[in-house]
Amino acid sequence: MADPITVDDPDDPRLTDYTGLTDVELRRRREPAEGLFIAEGEKVIRRAREAGYEMRSMLLTAKWIDALRDVIDEVPAPVYAVGPELAERVTGYHVHRGALASMRRKPLPTAAGLLRSARRVVVMESVNDHTNIGAVFRSAAALGMDAVLLSPDCADPLYRRSVKVSMGAVFSVPYARLETWPEGLETVREAGFTLLALTPDPAARTLDETAPHRMDRVALMLGAEGSGLSARALAAADERVRIPMSHGVDSLNVGAAAAVAFYAATTGRPES
Numbered sequence: 001m002a003d004p005i006t007v008d009d010p011d012d013p014r015l016t017d018y019t020g021l022t023d024v025e026l027r028r029r030r031e032p033a034e035g036l037f038i039a040e041g042e043k044v045i046r047r048a049r050e051a052g053y054e055m056r057s058m059l060l061t062a063k064w065i066d067a068l069r070d071v072i073d074e075v076p077a078p079v080y081a082v083g084p085e086l087a088e089r090v091t092g093y094h095v096h097r098g099a100l101a102s103m104r105r106k107p108l109p110t111a112a113g114l115l116r117s118a119r120r121v122v123v124m125e126s127v128n129d130h131t132n133i134g135a136v137f138r139s140a141a142a143l144g145m146d147a148v149l150l151s152p153d154c155a156d157p158l159y160r161r162s163v164k165v166s167m168g169a170v171f172s173v174p175y176a177r178l179e180t181w182p183e184g185l186e187t188v189r190e191a192g193f194t195l196l197a198l199t200p201d202p203a204a205r206t207l208d209e210t211a212p213h214r215m216d217r218v219a220l221m222l223g224a225e226g227s228g229l230s231a232r233a234l235a236a237a238d239e240r241v242r243i244p245m246s247h248g249v250d251s252l253n254v255g256a257a258a259a260v261a262f263y264a265a266t267t268g269r270p271e272s
């Protein structure tokens with residue numbers, strides 16, 4: 001049990017984990033190097049704890065101390081109580097939810113290890129927008145995908161914005177990074193997966209025609225917003241598939257396209 005510690009100095013070194021949260025480049029470099037990530041909001045903090053992440057500390061404004069009292073009583077990590085203005089000075093933005101926690105990262109599994117027990121996986125190439133990463137993870141969790149594989153240049157799923165947009169779903173779906181791209185896709189194919197590349201190309205077969213829900217093991221490949229999958233990734237796929245569009249719309253954003261594709265791959269599939 002940790003009693004909250006009142007802090008009134010924004011330069012207090014005990015608050016270092018929370019400084020400059022709006023500096024994306026700084027946090028991208030710092031958080032993985034230091035083995036931490038930031039959970040924002042009561043629900044996300046609780047979901048991180050339930051997923052087994054160890055807490056380094058919490059930064060709370062007064063009204064959240066009672067709401068998170070059970071968590072405070074359970075963890076040995078320090079809890080820093082601050083006013084809203086000080087929280088804003090430390091983090092660089094108005095923390096309207098008033099609750100932040102610094103959590104320890106876990107070692108990532110290998111792609112080969114994840115694939116041994118998976119049947120439906122997501123493969124993302126160069127998705128470097130944290131909002132899109134969070135949206136894809138949320139859909140993957142909600143629609144029953146088993147794992148997510150990331151190309152080396154994808155954004156960090158545990159970056160604060162990704163975690164927040166996913167509502168903590170990044171803790172529910174295991175993920176790994178492929179060490180090489182697109183060569184790493186051979187690991188997926190060797191594990192028995194059919195690689196389906198999502199593309200707006202009108203020459204591609206539709207999801208209904210492809211029927212991914214009938215496949216034993218399927219990997220759905222998604223590219224970055226705008227550019228989509230690279231030519232090399234498309235060439236490495238077993239098949240190109242598309243979502244039919246209407247009313248002159250050429251494509252969906254990657255988050256929406258992911259949800260449609262995940263539903264097509266998981267609904268009505270035979271039981272294992």
